[in-house]
Amino acid sequence: MKLAHLSDLHFYRFPSWKGIWSKRLVGLTNLYIRGRIRHFNTDIAMLAIRSVIEDEPDGVMISGDLTALGSPEEFKMARQALDPLIARIPTVIVPGNHDYYTRGAANSHRIEEYFGDVIRTPGSAETDPTYPTLHLIGETALMGMNPSCYTVGASGRIDPREVERLEILLQEPRVAGRFKVLIIHYPLFNRGGKVTPLFWRRLRNRENLIAVLSRYPVDLVVHGHDHYRYSNTMTADNGQAVYLANAGSAGYARGSVKASYNLYEIEGKKLIRVTHKNFGTGGFEITYQGPPV
Numbered sequence: 001m002k003l004a005h006l007s008d009l010h011f012y013r014f015p016s017w018k019g020i021w022s023k024r025l026v027g028l029t030n031l032y033i034r035g036r037i038r039h040f041n042t043d044i045a046m047l048a049i050r051s052v053i054e055d056e057p058d059g060v061m062i063s064g065d066l067t068a069l070g071s072p073e074e075f076k077m078a079r080q081a082l083d084p085l086i087a088r089i090p091t092v093i094v095p096g097n098h099d100y101y102t103r104g105a106a107n108s109h110r111i112e113e114y115f116g117d118v119i120r121t122p123g124s125a126e127t128d129p130t131y132p133t134l135h136l137i138g139e140t141a142l143m144g145m146n147p148s149c150y151t152v153g154a155s156g157r158i159d160p161r162e163v164e165r166l167e168i169l170l171q172e173p174r175v176a177g178r179f180k181v182l183i184i185h186y187p188l189f190n191r192g193g194k195v196t197p198l199f200w201r202r203l204r205n206r207e208n209l210i211a212v213l214s215r216y217p218v219d220l221v222v223h224g225h226d227h228y229r230y231s232n233t234m235t236a237d238n239g240q241a242v243y244l245a246n247a248g249s250a251g252y253a254r255g256s257v258k259a260s261y262n263l264y265e266i267e268g269k270k271l272i273r274v275t276h277k278n279f280g281t282g283g284f285e286i287t288y289q290g291p292p293v
C-alpha cells in the first residue's frame, strides 16, 4: 500500500483589476514586490502531479494551499492540472489558508465549489463537507481536517466541534482497525519540534487536537504550510510514537529549498518506508528512501 503526499502547489494567476482590492492587494505586494512570485512555479507543480501519477500510488493526499490568492481563475487552473490525477487515483484534499485568502473565497466556500467532490467523505450527500472527512482506501483510514480560515495573517483555528467529531471517529471500529492518517494543512510542531513562534502563522488552538491524538493516536499526520520538508514524532499517552511529516511544497522553490513531495509505504498497518522526491535537473528524483526519519 503506497500513499503519495503533495502540499502547497500554489497555482497562481494575476487577478483581474476588479479583484485586486481587498486582501489580494496585500498578497500581490507579497508575491510581486517582495519577489515571492519567483519562488512559485506552476510548471514544476504540473511536473510533480505527473511524477505522482507515474509513481502509481494507491492514494494521494494533498494538504492544502492549492492556490496563491484563492481566486476562481486559480482554482480552475488547479482543477484542470489535478484532474488527470483525480481521474486515476483516489485523492483526498484538505483546504489551506491560501485557499481562503480573501473574504470572498472563504464566504463562498470556493475550494469546496471546485473540489467538493474530492474533499467530501465519499458517499455523503452534503453540499458543504463536514470535517473531519473520512476516506477509506484499502487498509488505511484517511481523515481530512480543516482549521484554515480567512484571517489577516496566515494562522489557523480549529473548530472545537471538529476535534470532538475526530475523537468519536477515531474510536469507530472501521477506523480504529485501520492504518490511520490525519491530513491537515498546519503543522502541530515546527521543524524544531516546538510550537511555531510566529503567532500569525501557527495553528492557534492546536492543544485540543494534540490532546485527542494523545488519547487516540493515529499512525501518521501529514501537513504542509511551511514550505520545506521535515518530520517529528510525538508520543501518545499509551507510548505509541506518532509520525508527523511535512512534504514541503510541490510548487515552490527557493535557494536550496527544492519543490518536493513524499511517498509512504504501509505494510501490515505499519509505516515501513518513506520516499522523498525533490525537483532536480531530471525532473522529480528520489533523494531519500528508507525507514521513516
Ligand SMILES: [Fe+2]
Binding pocket: 008, 010, 065, 096, 098, 225, 226, 227
Ligand atoms: Fe503554502
Ligand SMILES: [Fe+2]
Binding pocket: 065, 096, 097, 098, 154, 185, 224, 225, 226
Ligand atoms: Fe499555508
